[in-house]
Amino acid sequence: MDFKDRIEPFLTSDDPIILDFVTHTLHDYPNVSEEWIERLVDEATQNEEKASSILTFLRVDSMHEEVAEMLVQGVNHASKGTRNLFRYLVYELVPDMALKHRNEISLHLTKDYWELYEILVNGSEKDVRKVYGDILHKLEVEGTYSSNLYRQAKKVAYTLVKNGWVTGEEIERELEENLKQEWFNYSGILAVYMIGLLKMDTYIHKLVPLLVSNEDILLEEVAATLISLQSDEVVEAVVPYLLKEESNIFAASIVENIKTDYAVEVLRNAYHQVHDDDDDTRAIIIEALIHHLSPVAEPEINEYVSKRPTSFFVEIERLAYSYYKIMGFDHPLLNEWTDMIQNRGNEEHEAENIPNQPIKVEKVGRNDPCPCGSGKKYKKCCG
Numbered sequence: 001m002d003f004k005d006r007i008e009p010f011l012t013s014d015d016p017i018i019l020d021f022v023t024h025t026l027h028d029y030p031n032v033s034e035e036w037i038e039r040l041v042d043e044a045t046q047n048e049e050k051a052s053s054i055l056t057f058l059r060v061d062s063m064h065e066e067v068a069e070m071l072v073q074g075v076n077h078a079s080k081g082t083r084n085l086f087r088y089l090v091y092e093l094v095p096d097m098a099l100k101h102r103n104e105i106s107l108h109l110t111k112d113y114w115e116l117y118e119i120l121v122n123g124s125e126k127d128v129r130k131v132y133g134d135i136l137h138k139l140e141v142e143g144t145y146s147s148n149l150y151r152q153a154k155k156v157a158y159t160l161v162k163n164g165w166v167t168g169e170e171i172e173r174e175l176e177e178n179l180k181q182e183w184f185n186y187s188g189i190l191a192v193y194m195i196g197l198l199k200m201d202t203y204i205h206k207l208v209p210l211l212v213s214n215e216d217i218l219l220e221e222v223a224a225t226l227i228s229l230q231s232d233e234v235v236e237a238v239v240p241y242l243l244k245e246e247s248n249i250f251a252a253s254i255v256e257n258i259k260t261d262y263a264v265e266v267l268r269n270a271y272h273q274v275h276d277d278d279d280d281t282r283a284i285i286i287e288a289l290i291h292h293l294s295p296v297a298e299p300e301i302n303e304y305v306s307k308r309p310t311s312f313f314v315e316i317e318r319l320a321y322s323y324y325k326i327m328g329f330d331h332p333l334l335n336e337w338t339d340m341i342q343n344r345g346n347e348e349h350e351a352e353n354i355p356n357q358p359i360k361v362e363k364v365g366r367n368d369p370c371p372c373g374s375g376k377k378y379k380k381c382c383g
Contacts, residue, residue, distance in 0.1 A: 003259045006293045012043040021322035025291045027057040028257045041070045055085035072104045095120040120159045132156040139186045157190045161197045196225030208237040211247040223250045227257045235263045242270045256288035264294045271300045283311035290323045
């Protein structure tokens with residue numbers, strides 16, 4: 001029985017803790033089947049209580065016609081709160097799929113997107129390259145990161161790759177130029193994204209050293225590209241970065257989402273190599289191990305959770321509860337974890353009812369604990 005076999009019976013679980021675990025586990029995993037995505041979207045449509053857990057972390061196949069039609073129905077008929085979650089996924093549709101459903105979703109996408117989609121679907125290579133240059137220029141001169149512009153740039157990059165209008169030589173030249181600089185520009189970051197689209201595994205050993213970068217957008221694209229390759233060669237290359245403070249979160253995320261026996265072995269070995277005083281790295285490694293849902297990792301998981309650890313990076317009780325429930329293993333702390341999760345939920349509910357007070361908001365790094373108090377990394381929660 002492999003990872004998919006173990007998780008499938010819990011795909012739309014009525015247990016909210018396990019459902020959250022499942023959607024987090026699948027969020028960065030690239031090989032979620034079309035059938036599973038259909039089931040998840042359908043469940044979110046039929047059961048509003050589950051919609052937030054499912055839609056917030058769902059990655060849809062943006063070329064999947066059946067899913068596109070389900071998203072169109074959802075964005076037009078769901079309640080106000082759920083509709084916003086569907087709207088975000090509608091923005092993920094590829095341009096030709098969005099144009100196909102323009103009459104039904106015209107009000108849910110802004111004018112600049114429809115103008116862009118017309119060029120991407122009906123324009124020439126010259127037209128598409130021009131709009132790509134214009135968006136990249138805007139991103140560079142904005143001064144602050146614009147998620148809207150960056151999403152548009154990725155739509156254009158996707159179109160260039162899909163139509164065969166960008167060559168491996170162009171991508172390599174862009175990457176090499178950026179590797180010589182102190183910081184990657186947006187063109188370089190999108191070159192990493194295109195390497196993933198083209199599954200260019202010859203770049204593994206050039207991408208992995210970027211895990212020590214301080215550029216969050218670059219780190220996201222490097223991790224996503226390396227995960228997309230689903231290769232033990234990637235796992236082997238990432239090993240030296242698992243125990244480094246500056247790279248352990250993204251390195252562990254990569255190994256977590258490459259579902260092979262070797263990846264589990266690497267994480268188990270890393271767990272035993274963590275320094276005794278490095279609680280954060282140990283928690284990050286255990287989270288990655290738990291998300292593999294591997295029975296051979298149970299000794300390490302049991303050793304860790306039985307010490308009743310606390311962590312700012314992961315919510316241990318929810319992870320442990322989900323692992324043991326899904327695996328069908330008993331554990332003497334199951335009732336204790338259930339009580340702790342319930343008590344924490346009650347505390348959060350009470351906090352929500354306290355009148356809002358002005359607070360000073362600090363900039364939060366993607367690798368920092370989420371300020372919402374969930375216990376998760378900001379990258380995997382509100383970031």
